[in-house]
Amino acid sequence: MDLQKLLDDGIITKDTFEWLVPLWQQEVDDLREVQDARNSNHLFSIPTAEETETNNNDGDEDGLMLSKETIHNLEGITFSFWMDVGSTGHGNRLWHSSIAMCLYLKRNCQEWTVSQSSSSPSSSSTWRSLELGAGTALPSLYLGHLLSQENTFSPCFLHITDGKQYRNVRQILYSVSKQPSNILQRSLFRVSPHNWGESVEIEEDESTSFLVRECQGQYNSYDLILVSDCIYNPQYHKDLLKTIAATLRLPHNGCSGGKAVITFSLHGNTPDQDIWNFIDNTIPGLHYGDWRLTATPVDYKLSTLLQQPQVVEGRQGWDMEEIMKDMGLWTAHIEPKRWFSYLYEVTWVNKDRNS
Ligand SMILES: C[S@@+](CC[C@H](N)C(=O)[O-])C[C@H]1O[C@@H](n2cnc3c(N)ncnc32)[C@H](O)[C@@H]1O
Known part of the structure; x- marks a missing residue:
């Protein structure tokens, strides 16, 4: 992975580049030290089973311990991504709510491409997702991949963030850099570290502001915000919402604002009610000027791959177990009710409007 090229291509900003370089250099030095120790001792020069496996792995060209995963034919799209066991915050596995999110994107992508010119404040402005x-x-x-199939869409800005942890961000950068060139040419990808709620205050010092440094200085400028399986820890609910409120496009001059899509399952790590509290109370409690946020459940058929949503304990959810089995992504030890994914669209509404 060539950090300088990622900077030159606009995939990382100068700030992210400067944060990554010393961490990257440290990792390269550590790997070299291990390699030298192996080379100087014949006992180590016989490849271990782990080494052999890693050497056969597409993610190993830099000596990085990444595993390549491929999603086959998800509504006609096959693509690969790379995972790092060392990424933190449960970001090192594939969660079924992210598959539910993909199906949501497939279902709605065409609609956005058609309505792009009417929903953005300026028809020439770039459509932005975060x-x-x-x-x-x-x-x-x-x-x-979906956008690369659409002819009508002008270039899009697809901004991907995860917590400010080296292995998390490196994992995403690796996946982005390995996408086919037609995908990278169709949209401008940006990858940034972002801890929710940090540096998103309007009055924030510009030299440290996430919005200014990583988001082209634009507040409330995203048409779409994707939040998959991120609300399992109530400790971070307020911070997450703070970021959403600072980045989601506000309605303007008759144009509808942006949409944040939140997909999640109930993992049982905290009482389920703590998670519903975020949807039912924390989100609608967020007011900004003339606007407040509202969360609406997605209850329409998403895909031929999925059944209609089912009512579970009074909420509409999708049972993802079968589709995960069909895709070879099923994992053991998950209770049946924890296979359900819930999808909510979060938008700004006039604060005087009754819900
Ligand atoms: C359960 S994983 C979900 C990952 C992915 N969205 C998916 O659906 O597969 C939770 C993700 O949230 C990130 N995360 C957790 N707490 C965070 C915080 N306070 N700020 C930013 N990211 C955080 C973790 O790094 C991790 O990638």
Whole structure:
């Protein structure tokens, strides 16, 4: 992975580049030290089973321990991404809510391409999406592939973020840099570290502001925000919402604002009610000027691959177990109710409007 090229291509900003370089250099030095130790001792020069496996792995060209995963024919799209066991915050596995998000994107992408000129404040402005807590960044990568199939769309800005952890961001950068050139030419990808709620205050010092440094200085400028399986920890709900409120496009001159799509399952790590509290109370409690946020459940048929949503404990959700089995992505030890994914669209509404 060539950091300088990522900078030159606009995939990372100068700030992200300067944060990454010393971490990258440290990793390269550590790998070299291990390699030298192996070379100087014949006992180590016999490849271990792990080494052999890694050497057969597409992610190993830099000596990085990444595993390549391929999603086959998800509504006609096959694409690969790379995972790093060392990425933190549960970002090192594929969660079924990210597949639900992909199906949502497929279902709605064409509508956005048609309505782009009427929904953006200026028809010439670039359509912008932002993924928060991206982990593997499956939805944004999938969106890049979807957009490459649309003729009518002018170039899009697909911004992918995860917490400010080196291995998390490196994992995403690796996946982005390995996408086919036609995908990278169709949309401008940007990858940034972002801890929710940090540096998104309007009065924030510009030299440290995430919005200014990583988001081209634009507040409330995203048409679409993707949040997949990020609300499992109530401790971060307020911070996450702070970022959403600072980045989601506001309605303007008769144009509808942006949409944040939140997909999640109930993992049982905290009482389910704590998660519903975010949807039912925390989101609608967020007011900004004339606007407040509202969360609406997605209840229409998403895909031929999925059944209609089912009512589980009074909420509409999608049972993702079968589709994960069909895709070879099923994992053991998940209770049946934890296979359900829930999808909500979060938008700005006039604060005087009754819900
Ligand atoms: C369960 S994983 C979901 C990953 C991915 N969105 C998916 O659906 O597969 C949660 C993600 O949120 C990120 N995360 C957790 N707390 C965060 C915080 N306070 N700020 C930013 N990212 C955070 C983690 O790094 C991780 O990638």
